[in-house]
Amino acid sequence: MTTTNQALEAWIDEVALLTKPASVHWCDGSQEEYDALIAGMVADGTMEELNQEKWPGCYYHRSDPQDVARVEHLTFICSEKKGDAGPNNNWMAPAEMKTILRNEFDGCMAGRTMYVVPYCMGPVASPYSKVGIEITDSPYVVVNMKIMTRMGTQALQKLGDSTDFVRGLHSTGNLDPEHRYISHFPETREIWSIGSGYGGNALLGKKCHALRIASVQARDEGWMAEHMLILGLTSPAGETHYVCAAFPSACGKTNLAMLIPSGPYAGWKAECVGDDIAWLRYGDDGRLWAINPESGFFGVAPGTSENTNPGALQSLKTNSIFTNVAVTDDKQPWWEGLSEPPAHATDWKGNAWTPASKTAAAHPNSRFTAPAQQCPVISDKFDAADGVPISAFIFGGRRERTAPLVFEALDWNHGVYIGAMAASETTAAATGAVGVVRRDPMAMKPFCGYNFADYFAHWMSMGGKSDKAPKMFHVNWFRKDAAGKFMWPGFGENIRVLEWIISRCKGEGDAVETPIGFVPAEGGLNTEGLDTDGATMTELLDVDPEAWTAELAGQKEFLETFGDRMPKEMWDQYHALQERLQSVSAR
Ligand code: GTP
Ligand code: SPV
Ligand code: MN
Secondary structure (H helix, E strand, O other), X not given: OOOOOHHHHHHHHHHHHHHOOXXXXXXXXXXXXXXXXXXXXXXXXXXXXXXXXXXXXXEEEOOOOOOOOEOHHHEEEOOOOHHHHOOOOEOXXXXXXXXXXXXXXXXXXXXXXXXXXXXXXXXXXXXXXXXXXXXXXXXXXXXXXXXXXXXXXXXXXXXXXXXXXXXXXXXXXXXXXXXXXXXXXXXXXXXXXXXXXXXXXXXXXXXXXXXXXXXXXXXXXXXEEEXXXXXXXXXXXXXXXXXXXEOOOOOOHHHHHOOOOOHHHOOOEEEEEEOOOEEEEEOOOOOEEEEOOOOEEEEEOOOOOOOOOHHHHHHOOOOOEEEOOEEEOOOOEEOXXXXXXXXXXXXXXXXXXXXXXXXXXXXXXXXXXXXXXXOOOEOOOOOOOXXXXXXXXXXXXXXXXXXXXXXXXXXXXXXXXXXXXXXXXXXXXXXXXXXXXXXXXXXXXXXXXXXXHHXXXXXXXXXXXXXXXXXXXXXXXXXXXXXXOXXXXXXXXXXXXXXXXXXXXXXXXXXXXXXXXEEEXXXXXXXXXXXXXXXXXXXXXXXXXXXXXXXXXXXXXXXXXXXXXXXXXXXXXXXXXHHHHHHHHHO
16 A cells, blocks of 8 residues: 555555455556556557657557447436436436446456556646546556546645545446446545446546536536636737637537647747646636646547647657557558548558548547647646636537627626537537537536536526626537538637637627627628638628527527526526517517
8 A cells, every 4th residue: 555545545445345356556657657557558469559760659559449439328427316417417326326336346357457546637736636546447547547637646645644535436347338337426526437448438537527526516616617628829919818618529629729820820829728628716816717637638630630730740749649540551640631541551440441441540539648748839837726817718519500600798697608508519529420419518518417507507606706707709610601611711710710709808809799699790800811701701700590599499498408497597598589589580
């Protein structure tokens, strides 16, 4: 044992008694430990060494083809009361779930090593950071946790003798989806995950702890845990603003977070604080401050290239782990969109692949795990104990139609309503159908650890705490024309929309009021040097009252799902929107 923490020691003993491992390894988080684990996995075939000349320190892992994404239908929030989990979550009574899980975990680590992984979510020196302990039988999880969190001795030291830590128990199990459970016990701050070795199902610090459990802690303690990137932008005049943006999985957070200004924006500076999760609280100055609880990026590989996201590409060139991408004959990682396809490669399933193959070389949810400090535009505030002050919240989604490129909320409560009603087409980040529009409030549908009705009430209450709360916006990079082509160039050009957003935060920027909020006035968005013509810009910013009236029906249906628990303020917003839409239709 390497701890004097009796609560921790007792829990480790209890888990070892249940899972019956051959040995227990306490992770110190050192480079030597990481290297040894990698070497062990290369030896047993779990990892493949990539071309060390071109990709120093990079390794490759192929997961089970049945285990390549989050599994929302097997993810449970086991609060004592069903109503506390809400219609937005799968629920099972804690006692019932524990009975199933104890049976699944019984002896599951027999003959294997049980790793104890202490980790800290957030800068170790930050009073807002939280310690968790993940127990796992997967060395792949351990090395990923080393990149994604402040892991090892530093976390154990921060914890000291405190009993305040999230208990995460993970086993890869037999990977049979019939025996896969990603279970959360919000009241006791526990996570039990079995049957998957993949991403958000297995790296418990990320979605399970930093969002599902943390969202409940945040509600209880008056702060916020959100599925948001954190980005800083400094104008040529030297003024810096930080924004947070909540987009659903695989909808552009990592790309926006690492934006590198170019062309007419070459004089601007962008910095990345985080690409997936933000923890926010009010500072003494009345502003909302955000920290990134993670220390690495678990990013979508397909589509990432020198053109679309040079910042990400530079981050992942060394010391990174690739999961389910393709591998070229000279052992380089490859995925659709990276470069010209190689003449021959091995695909994510291990089969021979050529450009003539009918299947994708890389899985659409294939990922890179890269240390955040390798990002060329990482913020010098990345490790700041207090984080950074936020000027704007940006909600968004993937919508072919209806949602304009950008619009601004009329006030905080309206902004909460806009975030709550955000909808998006589903992606490969979770199993199930892709491209189906579903409501994804604040991009938290898969990640909110409690009833959305209470979550919206919490959001409403946070705005009332300060007159310096962030301004709120909604964006959509994914609007398509009649031919099915994206109308907005996106990626680096999204800085044009950020510029308008920041100018609005300063009380500047030209806007016109529509029933859904403010949109940029003609000429309000800088289109200098852009190929997009005037007619396309007009269409991108168009608010069609008819389409929004149809949208209103879906919003009502969604609000009703929550019965009496839905805050009255949300219904007030619904009725106000309905009236604004009726008054333009009557004109
Ligand atoms: P998670 O890690 O799953 O939470 O995803 P994310 O929100 O970080 O998404 P990411 O930035 O990785 O982008 C996902 C996909 O969207 C990639 O294939 C990108 O190429 C694509 N994408 C990102 N930004 C844009 C954009 O501005 N326009 C278009 N058309 N596609 C984009
Ligand atoms: C997401 O799906 O939003 C991710 C990847 O960021 S995972 O860690 O698998 O949740
Ligand atoms: Mn995510």
